Amino acid sequence: MSVPLTLLGLLDREPSHGYDLKRDYDAFFGRGKPLPFGQVYSTLGRLARDGKVTAGEAEPGDGPDRKRYAITEAGRREVESWLAQPAEPEPHLQTVLFAKVVLALMLGHPAADYLDAQRAAHLRRMRELTELRRTGPTVDVLLADYGLFHLEADLRWIDATEARLGALAELVRTSETGI
Amino acid sequence: MNDGDSMTTGRSGLSPAEPAPPPGAARGSMLEARDLLRAFGNTPALQGASLTVAQGEVLAVMGPSGSGKSTLLHCLAGIYTPDRGEVWFDGRRIDTLSENRRTELRRTAFGFVFQFGQLVPELTALDNVALPLLLGRVRRRRAYETAQSWLARLGLGDLGARRTGELSGGQAQRIAIARALATRPAVLFADEPTGALDSLTGEKVMDLLVSTARQEGTTVVVVTHDARVAACADREVMVRDGRVAAGYGAAAAAR
Secondary structure: OOHHHHHHHHHOOOOEEHHHHHHHHHHHHHOOOOOOHHHHHHHHHHHHHOOOEEEOOOOOOOOOOOOEEEEOHHHHHHHHHHHHOOOOOOOOOOOHHHHHHHHHHHHOOOHHHHHHHHHHHHHHHHHHHHHHHHHOOHHHHHHHHHHHHHHHHHHHHHHHHHHOHHHHHHHHHHHHHOO | OOOOOOOOOOOOOOOOOOOOOOOOOOOOEEEEEEEEEEEEOOEEEEEEEEEEEEOOOEEEEEOOOOOOHHHHHHHHOOOOOOOEEEEEEOOEEOOOOOHHHHHHHHHHHEEEEOOOOOOOOOOEHHHHHHHHHHHOOOOHHHHHHHHHHHHHHOOOOOOOOOEHHHOOHHHHHHHHHHHHHHOOOOEEEEEOOOOOOOHHHHHHHHHHHHHHHHHHOOEEEEEOOOHHHHOOOOEEEEEEOOEEOOOOOOOHHHO
16 A cells, blocks of 8 residues: 555645545544554655645644645556556566465474464454454445455365475475485 | 154264263264275275264365265264274264164264255145154144144245245255254264355355354364365365375364
8 A cells, every 4th residue: 555645646636634534534444453654744844845735825723734735647657557557467586475385394493283274364364354344334345355255266276286385395305305 | 853763862963871981982072983994896995084073063075086084974974884993973883883873873973964865845834844853753734733833944834835946055055054953963074065055055054054063062174175165164174195194183172
């Protein structure tokens, strides 16, 4: 999740104060990991420095920041370009889990047990998301679906890897010995 | 519901004359498999499978094709008897029961939902749900009232007169769930209950199955290869090479 581009996108709706942006970010994108105020203001500062937003005059009142920020034409172009560009479809070959499996095989550790532990952790998370999906509002349902489909894909990979552990171990062994 | 059935005591479906469990039997467990061995000809299906399912638990049994997970379910449900090992249900050993008594037990204490082919296509949806009640000697009028209320509970109240052959896959599975739960079984066994459905329909069916079983306090054992289905359960076990993988066998309450 790109925080600068997301904040810029939120500003593309209408000029806003920092705390409004934080509130909307947390509601739609935070998912239990709220954006610290400090990061909101430092990000807005950098965006202003780069000419992507402008900061209005400070308004009277309490609070850490009473400035209203507005997106510039350059900022708007950046948001449009970001939205139109598809995300890189990564082959996921260098995931942490892949690295762990290969390392485990290299070190003679129980790779199958690690895969089991990962499967259990994935299913625990899927259980949480399934519950969220059952009880949550539409935004949560869509986000839970996204998470569930990705976790499901990981689990398929775990199953397939488990079925091929013997072949992978052989490959790791022969590669290591240079055969 | 099973009035007049001499074997039935409450929801366990067994008389109190059975021997008490040996010391060390898991307390609060509804089902237990102890070191089960089962072969088909020269092919071993179970090679020391042990498992405990707590009362009211929803358990997913996962594993690759041919791992023995369906055989384990069939042994737990008294459909197969193991070549070696023990199966306990509600504090009673069931693998040593006669074929007749196991049949009676399956009828009175267990419900079943399979992937497909379990409904009688010539009968209406309502007839299908009423069937196990009628076989359980429930009076006809009462059986049909109960069946109708179960159809309504699963959102099928207006489909009672339809023949099951005319229903969609998702509707047919919901009828199968209604039929399986109508006798208020202690345990519901489901073998790939969503295997023939698209993912969205399967999800709805599974959600209904689990939520209805939970409302009833029914213990559920569901065999599946689908992680989305397993995620509806309280816990999962992995069956591999005829055994329950290490760290998976004990009931959640006992862990």
